[in-house]
Amino acid sequence: MNPFYTLVADRAFHRCEYCHAPELVFNFPFEVEHIIPLYRGGANAEFNLALACRSCNLRKGTRISGLDPESNREVSLFHPRQDLWDDHFQVDSDSGKLVAKTPIGRVAIAYLEMNSQAQVTARQLWIRLGLFP
Template sequence: MSETLREKIRTQAGNQCGYCRSLQKYVLGLLEIEHIIPKAKGGTEDEDNLWLACRLCNGYKGIQTDAIDPVTGRRVKLFNPRKQEWSRHFEWGEDGTQIIGRTACGRVTVIALQLNNIVSVTVRQQWVLAGWHPPKEI
């Protein structure tokens, strides 16, 4: 993948994880270019299949593309940060540290990517105290 394409995706994503909304300036290590549809499941390196994700979100996502919604029991596709609006599917909990799924897509993504894992919530608590979180929508 060319450096030009990497920079284009970083710019399009606002240097922010498409899933947990962590900003590059607050994350240790570079945010990763992730495949929305994993290569192992036929995904390509075309721009429309690439977005920015933090290491935790990308690692938890792995090759997942869908999951069972605990409310409806239906299999639902995971959130696509390139094509879907974050605030339609998610919201921040009252204290700004937890991500709440507002839709079936949001709920399965919160669960599959473990968006409220203990490490993320603990770090977000400190970001809230510093006045850095929750991030503004891009």
């Protein structure tokens, strides 16, 4: 296990720092990922680490930005140490979908596929169980 896991997981309240999935419902710990990848000059230090579910971590990969689906402009990807989740996302409790409030939110939802059918179905269940948001 990553030596920073306890620190990063506790700081994130055991939620994916991108999609906010609750780690509690998975049968394995979430991953500690580099917000800015090492090869892009990111540090292997707590300020550059985030807790990520497998889905978000795989889709994020080495990405730090993407094209906003509305403006077609390059926008930074959501940065858990610099951006506040509630500033960029809201939850539609009826549908289980995440709704972007900003270009950063749109890029994260699009590139991390936060509203994939599997994510939405799981989120609907978590909402009914009182585990989300």
